[in-house]
Amino acid sequence: MNWKQATLDQKLQNLQRKAFAYFQHEINPLNGLVRDKTATDWPASIAATGLALACYPVAVERGLMAASVAAERTLTTLRFFWNSPRGPQADATGYRGFYYHFLDMKTGRRAWDCELSTVDSALLLAGALTAAAYFSADTPEQIEIRSLAEALYLRADWLWAQAADGTIGHGWRPESGFIQHRWQGYDEGLLLYVLALGSPSYPLPASAYAAWSSTYEWKRCYDIDYLYAGPLFTHQLSHVWIDFRGIQDAFMRSKGIDYFENSRRATLIQQRYAIDNPLRLKGYGPNAWGITASDGPGPVSLQIDGVERRFYDYEGRGAPYGVDDGSLSPWAVVASLPFAPEIVLPAVDHYINILHLHEHHPYGFKSTFNPTYPKREGSSDVWVSPWHFGLNQGPIVLMVENHRSGMVWQLMRNCKWIVKGLRRAGFTGGWL
DSSP, X not given: OOXXXXXXXXXXXXXXXXXXXXXXXXXXXXXXXXBSBSSTTOOEEHHHHHHHXXXXXXXHHTTSSOHHHHHHHHHHHHHXXXXXXXXXXXXXXXXXXXXXXXXXXXXXXXXXXXXXXXXXXXXXXXXXXXXXXXXXXXXXXXXXXXXXXXXXXXXXXXXXHBOTTSSBBSEEETTTEEOSXXXXXXXXXXXXXXXXXXXXXXXXXXXXXXXXXXXXXXXEETTEEEEOOSSGGGGTGGGGTOOOTTOBOHXXXXXXXXXXXXXXXXXXXXXXXXXXXXXXXXXXXXXXXXXXXXXXXXXXXXXXXXXXXXXXXXXXXXXXXXXXXXXXXXXXXXXXXXXXXXXXXXHHHIIIIISOOSTTSTTSSOSOEEEEEEOSTTOOOEEEOSOOXXXXXXXXXXXXXXXXXXXXXXXXXXXXXXXXXXXXXXXXXXXX
């Protein structure tokens, strides 16, 4: 596609088409599991699989997948998780209605001694509920999709995952029990708490949400006040499913904004940080930003132009505070499209037209690039990640769609469990 001559609608369709191709090819069609990233013999990610479930309806509506194929693949995925081995055994697929972060692509069993992940299970369940909202016909296949999606959601024992302080724990391992870390401080846990509060089977008390929101940090950066979280994706992931425009919980009522406006402010701060560029990293500017949890060219320390630079591999990068080694993530910029299209679209044009980071890759944008890191001596090229990640591809498809039509938001407005969770968290106003 000639990007310079394309209409905006064509550009957005192209972004979605290439990002969705990941879910067409990096999948085991026998169980519906989606590979975490494009590396040899890499396991599946339940988060990527949940994002795939949410992407299939969008793909149908945008002509990227036949409805019959989408329904069949969705049903295969839901049947797998419903029937997969569960229990405290170290090689199970899940336990207590939650699932291990990474699963073997073929067997579907736990990979790498990883944790039973609460937030990644939430992303999987959100994808299942999206499918249930979309496949609404009275056919045996679509009735089964709705039945399985709801059954999987009802099976998650949120009370078991609740920590002593009322917040939700990050996860559990059969060898050592619950992980010490809990969901505290504003982040992608917003979706997690809404699902936990809305559960008809093991609902958390409203006090759990209050315990979480009591750990928020309200900051002022570049003359902008906002609820702080460093990595850009934390301001996006819950918004993939929930339309926060015009609805407020107690915290946001006290600040006079909503979470959508907060994400807009976080997006603007990312751009302003890149313009300010306090670490004097290469390539930053008004159309070059997007600092988030991502991979990178490290770990290594190098002397560059007389400055000691430390580069990291996968790290929770963030701005204006946190790790910043010059690694930028174009996909995270695209996922901010609904919040600030006036700064996102010029940045996307820059990444495609000037830096040529999109068209030559089968799934569009790679995870990250780093202009500061010396790819090779005497070369003007920048370092580009060799990988695509399912966790990056999904938000491109879904947030572009929310900007284009609001489709995913509308589907989840009709999900009674999401509505219940929001109300029990204290949200009022707007479409609620």
